[in-house]
Amino acid sequence: MKLLTSVREGAWPTVAGYGLFVALLTGGYYYNITFVQLGLLDLGTRHVGLTRAGVSTWMAVLAVVTFLVAVVVGVTMDRQGWSRDLPVKLRLLFGVVVVQLLLTAVAPFVRTVPAFGGWILAASLSMGVGFPVTFAMTIDFVPVRDRGYVAAGATALTYFLANALPLEWRIETFTVVVLAAMLPAVVVMGVLVSREFAFLDELATQHETFGRGRFCRPHSVGTWSLTFWTAVVLMFGVFFVDSLGFLRIIETPALLLSSWQSPDPGTRLAIGGVHVLGALIGGVLYTNLNRRWLFLLVFGFFAFTHLLYTFELRVAGLFPALADGPSPLNPLMYAAAVSFYTTLNFALWPDLSTPETVGTHSALGVGFAGFFATFLSTAVALSLDSADVGLLSHLNLVNALALLLFVGLVVLLYVGRLLTLARARTDSRGGESSRG
Secondary structure, three states, X not given: OHHHHHHHHOOHHHHHHHHHHHHHHHHHHHHHHHHHHHHHHHHHHHHOOOOHHHHHHHHHHHHHHHHHHHHHHHHHHHHHOHHXXXXXXXXXXXXXXXXXXXXXXXXXXXXXXXXXXXXXHHHHHHHHHHHHHHHHOHHHHOOHHHHHHHHHHHHHHHHXXXXXXXXXXOHHHHHHHHHHHHHHXXXXXXXXXXXXXXXXXXXXXXXXXXXXXXXXXXXXXXXOOHHHHHHHHHHHHHHHHHHHHHHHHHOOHHHHHOOOOOOOHHHHHHHHHHHHHHHHHHHHHHHHOOHHHHHHHHHHHHHHHHHHHHHHHHHHHHOHHHOOOOOOHHHHHHHHHHHHHHHHHHHHHHHOOOOXXXXXXXXXXXXXXXXXXXXXHHHHHHHHHHOOOOHHHHHHHHHHHHHHHHHHHHHHHHHHHHHHHHHHHHHHHHHHHHHO
């Protein structure tokens, strides 16, 4: 790891950059997966009085507006040169954190639909700015060689905190925890953007060395290239499959109370520990495999995980006497799969970018493949629920999608290999003809 070399050489500004980036990525993602995805559902249904379908509609608005704002901000950053300007990115992110601090503080007091809608729009604007800015900081803080490991560290820390802390999934509880984390973050960032620091000046030049991503060597990946949009589509599929399955699982009390909301702290700690293990494995594999094999492993992992859930449900239906409550293996496998693909998502977009494209690529990758896919699958899940689709049928659909993506990717890899061999054979024959 480059980090170990930096420690041995006493390059402490670079080491500080690692820590700052992990803290920023962890804080942002924790806010998203807890306060936004879980807290707003509780706020909308319990305080505002909306139905789950009504909350889903507003969450769709959140996803669309966030995505559009992220694209505008990402493109602007690249065109104005802000993607290569660390002080500008820090000031933008400071503004985002201040706005989100205020939104977090007022959230428990929202009681009407117009106020809820206004909160959603304000949150969309802040997150739309925060996504491309945060991911664009990768080129300032993290060498290409270490991006998989740094992404694994942020993933492990985020999910361990989200699972290990004994939280109720209520807006009031999320508010207290998030405010406790954000208040010192606002103070630290306020100091960083209001004064000049020598270590920040040094970090601001690192994009010249760290800027070109792993998959942009030797040739850059264009925004409208097949390579980039293949990654977007595949990651969209990952987020869609994950959310479609997870939303139904957490709506099933027996599955939820035996795992993520278990009254036993040991169960939650075990899930958090597996999240850490899955993230570390994901970091190692990301560093050593190409993106095709990484996506193949993700889809295969999810297909196997949902197969475990459906197998258990079938056995319980056919042989009730053998059913002894939900298996603890299922949520553990799910946790490992989620950590694996989150690590991939954190590292992928900067590695498909250069300093001239990192803002746009991060906005499209995270905004469309992540946010938009998540809330589209939310709408589909609610539609299936309103159509009285049973748990087993729902998970069968999720598993079929995961297997379809897995098999489809295998076929594409096979066809691509055949085309490569055919082109090589054609070139070889052409060379022999020219020599003759």
